Amino acid sequence: MSTTPARIPQRLIFHVDLDAFYASVEELDFPELRGEPVIVGGLGGRGVVSAANYPARRFGVHSAMPMHRARQLCPRGHYRNGRMERYRALSQQVFDCFRALTPDVEGLSLDEAFLDLSADPDARDNPEAIARALKDRIREQIGLIASVGIAPNKFLAKLASDIGKPDGLVQVSEAGRQAFLDPLPVERLWGVGETTTQRLRRAGLSTFGSLRRVPEPQLRGLLGRSASRIKALAEGKDDRPVEAHHVTRSISAEQTYGRDLNQLPRLQEELSRMAEEVAARLRGKSLETASVAIKLRTPDFHTMSRQRKLNRPSAQGAELRDVAQALATEWWQAETARLNRSPRLRLAGLAARELVAATGQLGLFGNQARGASTDALLDQARSRFGDGVLQRGIRRDKLGTDSTQE
Known part of the structure; x- marks a missing residue:
């Protein structure tokens, strides 16, 4: 009996790169430098260029170049010592x-990262809109310019962002990968340096497309053990996952709405439902959360996140709900004041973060014990009759916000 391997879902990867980051921060902080050639790096006799903005690059200046050579090429440039504390602060934002x-999020440096949005159905439906909203947010809130590449894997996403610079947004689809790759010069392949490039060019292989068409055994004579890897890249294949270096795991629930959500009580109802779902999943894995976050996305695809630590780790739906609803109310009121009208949302989500093993000590007194017993009853009902059969009741107060009865 033969079985068909399960199909691996196509991933959605963003590569985001801040354009000429260090030099752009100097222009941001010192507006008189805007439009001028700016070179950042060590200014001593053996200093090297850390970053050069695009006006400086027109003179041939580039990163890793000896600073004395940069001064020869661009004598009227503005040369600045690096300010790492400032760069780190903006990178964090x-x-x-x-x-x-x-x-x-897999950070590669202060100014560069891979993002895996494969689990976000809204992003899968509208990746360019999400990327453009991200670029807009970075520009409007921080004052920096980012280029974004969108693709099914990390290699393609990185190539796409590089090709789009400056201020680029390039998407490479699964169907369009070879049309995108074939004309590119072989030196754009990861791991192909100057010596290998010359060897390939002498063999008549100057583009991804020409290399892709050569049988792998023939390539081994030119590339040795790296032939298989380089040929795979020329074909646009890259199975490496995005390795998020955050210590915490998370359990989340979110919903994209066919009609925009534009009432705070409705949002509170949704967060209450998500809190119950996430809490039940925590309990099913014998986990508790030390931090609750909400995710909100507006119709123009701007996404914001708010997070708050709990007084103690918990897997009780009521505790997760209360924190999420408080965060949502604070955001909603601030946004209403800013817009002078009620905001609108196309997506809402709730996540439990900073997960720890459950202690098993559910408490003996007061609301904690009552909440734990209610959760136990909810879990039993869901186990027997299915999700959604039983929820906590929601009461609306006079201010239009929601409070939940145990």
Whole structure:
């Protein structure tokens, strides 16, 4: 009896790269430098260029170049010592924007990261809109310019963002990968340096397409043991996962709405439902959460995240709900004041973060014990009759916010 292997779902990977990051921060902080060639790096006799903005690059200046050579090429440039504390602070703000979209963020440096949005159905339906909203948020809130590549894997996403610079947004689809790759020069392949490039070019292999068409045994004579890996890249194949270096795991629930959600009580109902779902999944895995986050996305695809620590780790739906609803109310009131009208949402989500093993000590007194017993009853009902059969009741107060009865 033969079986068909399960089909691996296509991934959705963003590669986000801040354009000329260090030099752009200097222009941000010192507006008189805008439009001028700016070079950041060590200014001593043996210093090297850490970053050069695009006006400086027109003179041939690039990163890793000896600073004395940069001064020869661009004598009228503005040369600045690096300010790492400032760069780290702005990098943190940018990465906060990334993590508002997804916890699956693999930082490569202060100014570059892979994001895996495969689990976000809204992003899968509208990847370019999500990427453009991310670029807009980084520009409007932080003042920096980012280029984004969108693709089914990391290699393609990185190539796409590089090709789109500056201020680029390039998507490579599964169907269009070879049309995108074939004309590219072989030196764009990861692991192909100057020596290998010359060897390939002497063999008449100057593009991804020409290399892709050569049988692998023939390539081994040119590339040795790396032939298989390089040929796979020329074909656009890259199975490496995004390796998020966050310590915490998360359990989340979210919903995209066919009609925009535009009432706070409705949002509170949704968060209450999600809190119950997430809490039940925590209990099913014998986990508790030390932090609750909400995720909200507006119709123009701007995504924001708010997070708050709990007083103690918990897997009680009521505790997760209360924190999530408080975060949502604070955001809603601030956004209503800013817009002078009620905001609208196309997506809402709730996540339990900073997960720890459950202690088993559910408490003996007061609301904690009552909440735990209610959760136990809910779990029994769901186990027997299915999800959604029983929920906590929701009462609306005079202010239009929600409170939940045990």
